[in-house]
Every structure is written in C-alpha cells, then in structure tokens.
Amino acid sequence: MTSEELVTSLEDCIPHCRDLNVISAFVSMPAVSWLKSILNNATVCVVGRFSPKDFIVGASNIEAVRQCILSGYTVKCLPNLHAKIYQIDKDLIFTGSANMTGKGLALVNEGNLEACTKVASSESSKEFIRKIINASIDVTLEILNKMEQMIDNYENVDLQNIPNIWPESIMPKIKELFVSDFPLVKPGAICEEYLINSALEFAVIEANKTDFDSAQLLFKSSKVYCWLKNILIDHNERRDPSFGQISSWLHDALCDDPAPYRRNIKDIQANLYEYLTLYASNEIEVYVPGRRSQVLKLL
Numbered sequence: 001m002t003s004e005e006l007v008t009s010l011e012d013c014i015p016h017c018r019d020l021n022v023i024s025a026f027v028s029m030p031a032v033s034w035l036k037s038i039l040n041n042a043t044v045c046v047v048g049r050f051s052p053k054d055f056i057v058g059a060s061n062i063e064a065v066r067q068c069i070l071s072g073y074t075v076k077c078l079p080n081l082h083a084k085i086y087q088i089d090k091d092l093i094f095t096g097s098a099n100m101t102g103k104g105l106a107l108v109n110e111g112n113l114e115a116c117t118k119v120a121s122s123e124s125s126k127e128f129i130r131k132i133i134n135a136s137i138d139v140t141l142e143i144l145n146k147m148e149q150m151i152d153n154y155e156n157v158d159l160q161n162i163p164n165i166w167p168e169s170i171m172p173k174i175k176e177l178f179v180s181d182f183p184l185v186k187p188g189a190i191c192e193e194y195l196i197n198s199a200l201e202f203a204v205i206e207a208n209k210t211d212f213d214s215a216q217l218l219f220k221s222s223k224v225y226c227w228l229k230n231i232l233i234d235h236n237e238r239r240d241p242s243f244g245q246i247s248s249w250l251h252d253a254l255c256d257d258p259a260p261y262r263r264n265i266k267d268i269q270a271n272l273y274e275y276l277t278l279y280a281s282n283e284i285e286v287y288v289p290g291r292r293s294q295v296l297k298l299l
Helices: 003-016 029-038 052-057 061-072 122-136 142-150 191-195 201-207 212-220 223-234 242-252 262-279
Strands: 019-024 042-049 074-076 084-087 092-096 116-119 285-288 297-299
Touching: 003 029, 003 092, 003 116, 019 191, 029 052, 029 061, 042 122, 052 142, 061 074, 061 142, 092 262, 142 191, 191 201, 201 212, 212 262, 223 262, 223 285, 223 297, 242 262, 262 285
Parallel strands: 019 042, 042 074
Antiparallel strands: 019 084, 084 092, 092 116, 285 297
C-alpha cells in the first residue's frame, strides 16, 4: 500500500485501539500532531533512532519527541534503528518504508513514495517487536533537554564533525546485541547499510580505516568486541571455543536475525573474525587447529 493508503488504514484502526507501538527511525511534528488527533485512550510507545545528526538535519524533531512525552507516551531510543513498524493491539502490524514523519506518511506536500504492507502478527514477530522495545533506552524530558543543549552547541558546525551517537552522559550504551552491531561485510568492502546509517559502529570504523590507530580503538570499544571478549574471559572449559560454539552463543545473544535466514549468523561471525585478525590479534588469536574450525584464544 502507498503512504496515503497506510494513513487511511491507520485512521480506521488507531482510534479504537488499546495499545499502539510505533517503531520508526525518524519522528517529526506533522506526524505527531496527526497521531494525537486520532488517538483516544490507548497506551502508546514510540521508539526512534534520535541521533544528534538526525535532529540537526531535521530527519527527526526535538519538539515532536517532547510532545510525545508530554502526551504520556513511552518514548525510547535505539541508535541502530532502521525499521518502520506500526503495531496495533499486538495483533495487527503495518510495516514497510514509511517513517512517522510528514513526508513518510504523506501528511505534507511532496511526500515520499513509500511501500507498506499490512500483516497478521505471528508469535515470532511479536517477540521481535518486544525485543526492540525492551532493548531501547527510555527518553525522559531531562534526557531530551540534555540532547537539545548539545545540539545547540553544534549549530554552526560542519555535519561531518557532528557525532553519530550521544555521549554516555546523555544516553547509556545499549547492551543488547543486534545484527547491525556486527560487521555486515568484510573489512574494506562497500556496504549500502553503512551509507544509510552512518551511526552504526562498523560504519564509523570503516570511515576511520585510513587511520589504523583510530580504527583499532573504535573496534576494541565496539559493543560486539566487548561482548566477545567478556564471554572468552568467562569461558572456563579446557578447550578454546570453536566457530560452532561461538555461533551457538550468538544465537542466544542476538535480539534479531540476519536476512534472509538465521543461519546467516555465520556470515557476520566470519566478518567479525577478519576484523579480529586485523585490529585485535594482540588480544584474541584466531587459529585453525588441524585444518578444522576456526578457534578463538584469549591472549
């Protein structure tokens, strides 16, 4: 369906719903005003990406987020978010490319051309949405005010010098692991997802690859490297963990699945091993005993 058809469908459902979850990378004022005009007494949760650069370029709007909080909605932030999902009463899902913005929902002139689908939710899709919401960080008015103060300091700064993520004094680092926290391609390869979301940790690492020391520091502070190092520290067995053992731990730790199949976890794992060899060989050794599966050893 088009944006216009999506809005018509949402306007049919939302006024009568009890629960509404909106997961959208971007959130703007026209869409928030529209949503407030059709809502009755529903419990609402809005999850956005809300990066510093998003606010500065106008992809999302601080006042729109503030109005959501003041309206009693639960507002959350997930820095690597790219999904667009409208979940109504848990059992009905609209998903596609439409952000909760004026252009995304064709609420303003020259709206975007979007493609959206209405689907009946399954237990796995409900669980996926629950994981996104649970992994996200609550945005309070106090946090939002700190965001606004930081943004004001970057008004006349070149966009290339604006950070993609908030300092931990404003937004704590999310501990849960998502596929997008991993290297989606091998070191040095072109990745379209990095171009779309330059805030991804491995997009930042690749952007700094010409400065080896900076790239190495970024890699060693990345969420996935810290996770891997911690599980290796906690590993008490005599044998170093094999590729298959790490894959099993990844299956348990990931909040989402790589597309198109969950077995593609092995692909992002293989990419990670190449980054280990490149940037962390002094801390974690990747070796192949007897020409078998790759094994990791904490040095």
